[in-house]
Amino acid sequence: MTALRIGAHALPNGLFVAPMAGVTDRPFRKLARALGAGHAVSEMVTSKRELWNSLKTSRRADHRGEPGPIAVQIAGVDPAEMADAARYNIDRGAQIIDINMGCPAKKVCSKWAGSALMQDEPLALRIVDAVVAACAPLNVPVTLKMRTGWCNAERNALAIARAAEGAGIALLTVHGRTREQGYGGAAEYDTIAAVKAALRIPVVANGDIDSPQKARLVLQHTQADALMIGRAAMGRPWIFREIAHFLATGTEAPPPATADVRRWLLAHLEEHYALYGEFTGVRSARKHIGWAVRALPGGDAFRAAMNTLDDAAAQQRAVATFFDELADRHPLLPAAAAANDASALLTA
DSSP: OOOEEETTEEESOSEEEOOOTTTOOHHHHHHHHHTTOSEEEEEEEEOOGGGTTSHHHHHHTOOTTOOSSOEEEEEOSOHHHHHHHHHHHHHTTOSEEEEEEOOOOHHHHTTTOGGGGGGOHHHHHHHHHHHHHHHGGGTOOEEEEEEEESSTTOOOHHHHHHHHHHHTOSEEEEEEEETTTTTOSOOOOHHHHHHHHHOSSOEEEESSOOSHHHHHHHHHHHOOSEEEEOGGGTTOTTHHHHHHHHHHHSSOOOOOBHHHHHHHHHHHHHHHHHHHOHHHHHHHHHHHHHHHHTTSTTHHHHHHHHTTOOSHHHHHHHHHHHHHHHHHHOSBOOHHHHTOOGGGOOOO
């Protein structure tokens, strides 16, 4: 991968954290960047003005302490509302606006947002035009994330990609599945390769990139400018530096020290509690802890016990003790955890 820019923003590398609702909040994005990701896109923010003051949206629009460039993904179906949402998030620190045309979740697609927009190309392009027009006077680049199409018979990513480039999109990400697939089946990369061959702007490949070896294969097949990693980073945020090491040297990086994983997870928990408060933070942190320990010796039993804890101090003590005891037996993280099965992880 060569040096990459999004508008005026130079990125340290072409390894992106995928926007995942309920996962890639500010604490997770900061952790992933600290462990080698070159770019991170926020959870999607609704374009509905009446929801902007909700607790969920206010948290997603809070970028305090987050390194730049700050990229915010917006979702909706009305061009004017999407333009307003872009300006709203720019006022709150967004330096890059990303349009969601890739989410397959029923609650999103039932409102014809996310990947459902790929069924209505004229509307999708009106949204692109409106958001680019809103962002251009503010010198904020707009990116777009989409799927290969609505269904196997309607793989229209290439047509939308060409039109989006013509409308001023600065970078395009393609997830190698249709909306119909959701997260099932295997990602295909031929469509991504076709999009990359047809466009001049940077193209990012996404889907089933769960190891350094797979990262290299996807880059070779698609010739993409960058890679976006989602589910494989859940519980394994160091995958970004593992991929960077492998692409640079052709050799696998050693597993992280168990003591380092302990330190990263505890620091992540502190950031998590600070964002959500103790009551909500302890409960929402359980999934992150569960992903981190699921493939470790004793992980299932620990996860069951940890899920009964309801205060931050007890949760932190339990995590610290678990990893202290694990480090006594395994100074380096056991290989099973370093290669956890991303297909078994669930995301919105």
